[in-house]
Amino acid sequence: MTRAQSQIFVVGDAAALCCHQFSTCWRLWTSYIEDCINKGSAHNFTLDSLKQDLLEISELCRSEDEESSDSESTTSEIPDIEDPILQELLDESKYINVPLTEEDLFPVLQHEQFVSSVSNQFAEVDEEQLLTNSSTHKHCELVKESFDRAYARPLDERLFPVLQHEQFVSSSVSNQFAEVDEEQLLTNSSTHKHCELVKESFDRAYARPLDEPSIRIEIKGRKNIGQAFPGDKVTVEILSEISNPPTGKVINIVESADTVKEFVCTLERHDSQVMIPINKCISKIYTPFWKDKPNHIAVRNPENLKIEKFIKINEEAHRKYLFVVRVLKWRKFYKYPLGIVVGKFPNITTLEDGLKVLDIEFQLRRTLSSSLERQMIDFQSLNLFEDGRIDFRMLPTFTIDPTDSQDLDDAIIVRDLGECYEIGVHISDVASFVAKDSELDKYARQLCTSFYSCGKEPIHMFPKELSADFFSLIPNQERRAISLIIQVDTKTNHIKTRLICKSVIHSKRKFSYDEVEDILENNRQQSDPLEICLVKAWNFAEVHRRYRKQEDWCYKKPDEDVTLGRRQSHLMVEELMIMFNHMVAERLLFDETTRSITPLSEHVSHELNNQGLIHRRAMPNSQACIYDSETFPILKSVLRCLKTAIHPQLLPFAMAFRRLIGHYDLDIDSYTWASSPIRRYADVIVQRLLHSVIGKTNVRYTAHDIDLSCMEFPRKNDQPSAYERKANALHFAIELSTQSERKVAYIVELNASGTNFRLSFPLNSTSISENLDIICLLCILEIYRFNGYLPSGFSDLNNSQSKAIREELTNPFTLIQGPPG
Structure with a gap:
């Protein structure tokens, strides 16, 4: 130049x-x-x-x-040395913090001013005080080897270099500015909060203060989120209290949620050293090339981190592979965290491969420690009977569950007492084995719930040996239980007495839902004693449902896993579990020791009173909050219409209303989760509260503990639902690749330009997204006709065909059938 x-x-x-x-x-x-x-x-x-x-x-x-076959190199080509680039990036001593200008540029023109400011900082140090300790401080001449590397020779001992300059700058200057007294920050509790971070996307999150879980602090932008991952315990500075909700930014990470962070990623198109996680809540990850093999991805062994193969970066790698990336470190002032590739997936074409990807995305891979395995062995020698347990082993007991299920939470007992009959609902007593804050308790709390998917064994909250065996109410085995025993008048079907107690039961048979349906549909006289008990339990459940739901007793929202017309068995089990959870909630609310700490489910966080108001009473909805007041008016008649939720004209409003207030069809005053302790951690907490009430012992939970659990559980409970939806959607997509499917759908929204519309599939809510944007076929054809060509398999539409499609798209009952794939 x-x-x-x-x-x-x-x-x-x-x-x-x-x-x-x-x-x-x-x-x-x-x-x-x-x-x-x-x-x-x-x-x-x-x-x-x-x-x-x-x-x-x-x-x-x-x-x-x-x-290059498969674009992969053999292991013999891999040098047996560690990656120097990766080692240099991980070495904290090799970095100098250079402040940038407001425009994010290096301060080249401000060099003299920068050097002057740094020099003045050092000049303020008393030189005589430094030189008093001659063993640790030396008067030296600086010799620079490059712009970022130097050594110093003492003027009185010019024999050896004393200190690398860049290390001195990093440790002595940068760290002085980086150190922040966290305790001093938290002294002002009005502006700084100790929170748990919940990320909604990579650049949007909210924080729940651990001491005030009801408060939600919005955090927007990557700069304000910083280097935090979902679930981390962080210190948040409140930026604005005027806004509703308040806004803030993360200033410190107190505790990391996961020790090992692994994510499924794709290659970034414009920078092949950057990976994009398929989880939208995770930031991009920087994975540097091997020094001697640029444009290659080094795939390492996940155990010893030794390189196993190289994959050449080309169009095939972008299109074909998914990579498992482990985050190593996120250095301060770095845009992305540093990671390495510890696995790869080829093009996902089978359900099994897709579920493996989901297991990594939802962090479901866990290992059992040796101490935990020994604890599980010790369970086998425990005495099932203890003080206060009632022996129900001789009574006719059965379970109703899916054919392939193994984690059986609940069992039913029915016996005739003459003028009344007795019905017992028994739930596996998991809390009697799992102590609070024990290693097994922490293991279960990590997932907080079990994960289910079609075509695969479930991922249990507890180890499989416990969930599918020792805790499970399997036939011909003695098990501990929490039992609800009610006596019902034979003539009026009114409940006369009720009792909640600890017991030991012995299940005689496991019914499948299909078996129960066949028994209920067959009107002939039953001869099997257990089948007679089953029919009696179904009669009671139907009467109880009529009493609870009144005129709406016959309606039940469609369930994709249950065939319409064969839902009597599911309704019976559901009704008995609702009764159990409701009576447990009442028992805990009646006792003074647990009244203020009983977690009530979000299902009944809204009670309809005589004035037609809905009151928020329990866990806050994580999807929406009402800030102006705790009540809002709504007509009862409108609420009853919304309960159908399948009416095409009301469907858009029903979906928005359901997102706001959650479920609203229980029609009971109080409800908790206590019927599935093998599969839900919240049920274990409720069981422990119930143990303290039954045994009149001290409650081991404080109100703050319950608040934290109520804050954590709704978020973690969303994970298995999202997992199940994705697994079912994957299964549905693989089926569509071979044959077409007919589905009932409603058009709930048509944009003004007519280029796309939004569909809802009320009968397939677990496998197809509730709101699915579809580009109009007519629009596609017109775009292709405008460009002068059509895709293969399509032909031009005449005017009558175009008119017919337009008319059908305005009909909410249009049946749309797509081609295979």
Whole structure:
């Protein structure tokens, strides 16, 4: 560059600069070089010759890709040394913190001012005080080896270098500015809060203060979220208390949620050293190339982190592979965390491969410690009977569950007492084995619930040996239980007495739902004693449902897993579990020791009173909050219409209303979760409270503990639902790849431009998204016709066909059937 400041000479390979295989700035160079050719300032080549060179380079790169089988190198080609680039990035002593300008530029023109400010900081130190300890402080001459590396020779002992300069700057200058007294920050509780972070996307989150879980602090932007991951315990500075809800930013990470952070990622298109997690809540991850093999991804062994293979980065790698990336560290002032690849998945074509990806995405892979395995063995020698347990082993007992299920939470007992009959609902007593804050308790609390998917064994909250065996109410085994025993008048079907107690039961048979349906549909006289008890329990459940639901007793929201017309068995079990949970809630609310700490389910966090108001009474809804007041008016007649939730005209409003207030069809005053302690951690907490009430012992939970649990559980309970939806959607997509499917759908929204509409599938809510945007077929065809060609398999539509499609799209009952795939 000359003094003219407008004359620039560029010497190099123009084709290489414009080729995307070699240059990361190829777009910029292409534009610049084309501009030079057009203005006649390019020498010895033209635009045609440049295009020809680019074509030859492209052919050469394609041939190289085809020659490399599967784009992977063998392990014999991998050098047996550690990656120097990765080691340098992990070495904290090799970094100098350089402050940037407000425009995020290096302070080149401000160099003298920067050096002066740093020098003044050192000048303020009393030199005489430093030199008093000659063993630790030396008067030296600095010798620089490069711009970022130097050594010092003492003037009185010029024999050895004392201290690397960049290490001194990093440890002595940077750390002084980085150290923040956290206790001093938290002294002002009005502006700084100790919170748990809940991320909604990579740049949007909210924080729940641990001491005030009812407060929600909005955090927007990557800068304010900082380097925190979902679930981390963080210190949040409140930026604005005027806004509702308040806004803040993360200033410190107190405790990390996960010790090992692994995510399923795809390759970034414009920077092959950056991975994009498929989990939208996770930031991009920087995975540097191996020093001697650029444009290759090093795949390491997840145990010893030794490199097993290299994968060449090409179009196939972008399109075909998913990578498992483990985060190693997130250095301060770094845009992305540093990670390594510890696994890869080929193109997902089977349900099994897809579920493996989901297991990593939802952090479901866990290992059992040796101490936990010994504790599980010790359970086998425990005496099932203890003080206060009632023996129900001789009574006719049965369970009703899916055919392939193994974690049986509940059992039913029915016996005839003459003028009345007795019904017992028995729930596995998990809390009697799992002590609070024990290793097994922490293991279960990690997931907080079990995960289920079609075509795969469930991922249990407790170890499988406990969930499917020792805790499970399997036939012909003696098990501890929490029992609800009610006596019902034979003539009026009114409940006369009720009792909640600890017991030991012995299940005689496991019924499947299909078996129960066949028994209930067959009106002939039953001869099997257990089948007679089953029919009696079904009669009671139907009467109880009529009494609870009144005129709405016959309606039940469609369930994708249950065949319409064969839901009597499911309704019976559901009704008995609702009765159990309701009576447990009443028992806990009646006792003074547990009245103020009983967790009530969100299902009944809204009670309809005589004035037609809905009161929020329990866990806050994580999806929406009402800040102005705790009540809002709504007509009872409107609420009853919304309960159907399948009416096409009311469906858009019903979906928005359901997101706001959650479930609203229980029609009972109090409800908790106590019927599935093998599968839900909240039920274990409720069981412990119940133990303290039954045994009249001290309650081991405080109100603050319950508040934290109520804050944590709704968020973690959303995880298995999301997992199940994705697993079912994956199963549905694989089925669609081979054959078409007919589904009932409603058009709930049509945008003004007519380019797309939104569908809802009320009968397939667990496998198809509730709100699915569809681009109009008519719009696609018109776009292709405008461009002059149509995709294969399509033909031009005549006017009558176009008119018919428009009319059908305005009909909410249109049946849409797509081609295979």
